[in-house]
Amino acid sequence: MKKSLILSILLFVSLTVFSQSNVNSTESINKAASNTAITIANQYPDYLATPGDIYDIFFLTGGERNQTLRGFVDSDYNIDLSFIGVVNVKGLIYSEVQNLLKETILDAYPGSIVNVIIAAPGKFRVYLLGEVNQAQILDAMSLTTLAAIISGKTTNYASFRDIEIRSEDGSVKVYDLFQFTRYANKKHNPFLKPNDVITIRPYKRTVNISGEVKRPGSYQLLDGDTLETLINIYADGFTKLAQKSNIEIQRVVDKEETFYLNGDKQDLRLVKLSDFDNIKVANKMEYSSRVVIQGAVTHGNNEIINSETAKIGYTVSNKIPVTIVEGNRVSTVIGKMDGSFNLSSDLDNAFILRGSDKIDINITDVLSNINSEFDIVMEDADILVIPFKQLVVYVGGAVNSSGAVPFIENRTAEYYIGLSGGPNRSENLFGSYTVRDINGKKLPKDTIISPENVIWVKRNHPMSYLDEYATWLTTIATLGVLGFQIADYIQ
Structure with missing residues (x-):
């Protein structure tokens, strides 16, 4: 009995001490927080008077x-x-x-x-809406700033460039926290006021820039911001090691593609950026000049940096990078394109995009003529475009529906004659036909048809000639009979 009583007393004393300790601890924390707020308020002469002060x-x-x-x-x-x-x-x-x-x-x-x-200092409430983890009513004081109140509460889609604050009197202002974090512009990180409604809008575009710029990183762009704005304003310009002639842009939204710009020759103010673009500025010490071959080319032994998703004919539009050295000509680049051209490659009508200029290039002439006028020196960031041929086969003569039909790989003439409705039996005997290439050269009948081949189904049925000349024969016969009648009359 005595032992139980002693234990009860000890337990009561322990709980009392523990409870008092917690009270003292809580009071200490509250007092410390209050003292901090008082210190801050007294240090800011522009602290705005607030109900509760x-x-x-x-x-x-x-x-x-x-x-x-x-x-x-x-x-x-x-x-x-x-x-x-x-x-x-x-x-x-x-x-x-x-x-x-x-x-x-x-x-x-x-x-x-x-x-x-x-x-x-007094406390008041503000409201936080928009791209936040959840809408909230928050306690604030007159020295609570916009940046402080939203810290850790936004979603991944929140814009820090377009934040609206609607005041109790109905006035609305928009703030750009980039102006505060970059330039310490306090106007864009205002002190909050009672019953402010803060709305964080979703960002419009965010891009990433790396490589030889002074401030690499991710940036949210405003309407009208271009590649020039990103590099010179947000990224603070090129470094001394920047290879300005090689700016790579990887685009991943809507249409996946990679392309290169020459910052020494192209106006970067005209280059618009898309959401999630990745921009990289090359380093002079690491950079090798290169051009890009794109269009009707296959990978061969080369690395494809991009393929369009839509098929054109029986191949796809690709982009292939080719490293060059100073003085390399078109013929040198073509020589590196082992196995990259195909039946759909229109080598006669290729062209080079050099900045805003377009230069016509006849690759067939380059390959056949050592002194070709088209064998020009290529420059860093040139884009050699190989267009697609018109992928059709022409079928004419004694068929039911003559004209161009779509090219299909690995087919013979009979297939295309069938697509044209087959031979017209009243005009053609035995299904005879000829095949010629685009230059008029006659090909074997069993050849595998290529784009722009011409298939001619012969008109060799006797009845076709009879039909063709029947009117003339009838006319001649009529004239003959009439002649005999006139002769008889004269006699």
Whole structure:
């Protein structure tokens, strides 16, 4: 019994001590937080008077009597100073409140020495909406900034360039936190006010830039921002090692592609960027000049950097990078394209895109003529475009539907004659036909048809000639009979 009583007493004492310890700990935390807020408020002369603020006024009257007043800012921004009167501090900053309270005390007690400090900053509520993890009503004070209140509460799609704050009086302002984080522009990181409604809009475009720029990283772009804006404003310009003639852009939204720009020759102000673009500026020490061959080419032994998803004929539009050295000509680049051309490659009508210029190139002439006028020197970032041939086969003569039919790989003439409705039996005997290439050269009948081959089904049925000349024969016969009749009449 005694043992149980002793244990109960010890347990009671322990719980009491623990409880008191928790109370003391909580009070210490609250006191520390309050002291921090007071310190911050007293250090900022532009602290805006807020309902809930408590001001302590110390003054020494002429009779050397210490006086202390505590003023509380009510919801109408009034401070009741008891027998001295009421002052309104709406819209006043801390230094202005101090001056107003000092003047009020001096009016009541001329010649007094007055000191005013803030004893406790007031708290108020603000509303956070838009691209946030959840809509929230948050506690704030007059020194709470926009950046501080949204920190850690936004989604991955939040724009920090387009944040709206609607004030209690209905006025609306838009802020760009980039202006604050980059240039310390305080106008774009305002102190909050009671009942502010903060709306974070979704960003429009975010891009990443790496390589030889002074401030690589991810940036949210505004309407009208171009590649020039990204490099010179956001990324703070090129480094001394930047190879400006080789700016790579990888596009992943809507249409996946990789392309290269020459920053020395192209106007980067005209280059628009898409959401999630990746931009890389090459390093002079690591960079090798290269050109890109694109269009009707297959990979052969080369690395494809991009393939269009839509098929054209029986192949796809590809982009193949080719490394060059100074002085390399078109023939040198073509020599590196082992196995890359195919039946759909229109080598006669190729062209080079060099900045905004288009230069016609006849690759067939380059391959056959050592002194070809088209064998020009290629430059860094040139794009050699190989167009697609018109992938059709022409079928004519004694068929039911003559004209161009779509080219299909690995087919003979009979297939295309069938696509044209087959031979017209009233005009053609035995299905005879001829096949010629685009230059008119006759090919074997069993040849595998290539694009733009011409298949001619012969008109060799006797009846076809009879039909063709029947009218003439009838006319001649009629004239003959008429001639005999005239002769008989004369005789």
